[in-house]
Amino acid sequence: MHELGIATEVHRLGRKQLEGVPGARIESVIVAVGELSAVEPELLRFAWEAVVAGTPDAGATCVVEWRPARQWCDGCGAIAERAPGSWLRLCPRCGRPLRIEGGDELDLLRVHYRTDVPGEVRA
Numbered sequence: 001m002h003e004l005g006i007a008t009e010v011h012r013l014g015r016k017q018l019e020g021v022p023g024a025r026i027e028s029v030i031v032a033v034g035e036l037s038a039v040e041p042e043l044l045r046f047a048w049e050a051v052v053a054g055t056p057d058a059g060a061t062c063v064v065e066w067r068p069a070r071q072w073c074d075g076c077g078a079i080a081e082r083a084p085g086s087w088l089r090l091c092p093r094c095g096r097p098l099r100i101e102g103g104d105e106l107d108l109l110r111v112h113y114r115t116d117v118p119g120e121v122r123a
Helices: 003-017 041-052
Strands: 025-034 061-067 070-073 099-101 106-114
Touching (some): 003 025, 003 041, 003 106
Parallel strands (some): 025 061
Antiparallel strands (some): 025 106, 070 099
């Protein structure tokens, strides 16, 4: 389960952003996960919970923003007929080879945190 390594790295990067902020703890992280990244969102969220357990960030959430891939024909444009998880090699309209755009994202987008000041939340 490589999601555990990814969750560990997301936590490390999140904590790094909070260096120099006294009493800061992560409330949530937002991660972009592409359809082609070979990362399962549910497993990433599960791994995140395991990574933050027993740390000052225990209870923090991992929000996944799903980024689909698109198939594209240089002759016809985007191919909307594709079912999720299925890939066509040739355009069903004109028979040209298709290319895939997007869906390879794996990015830490935002870290929301709380300081030891009650009621104060920062992004």
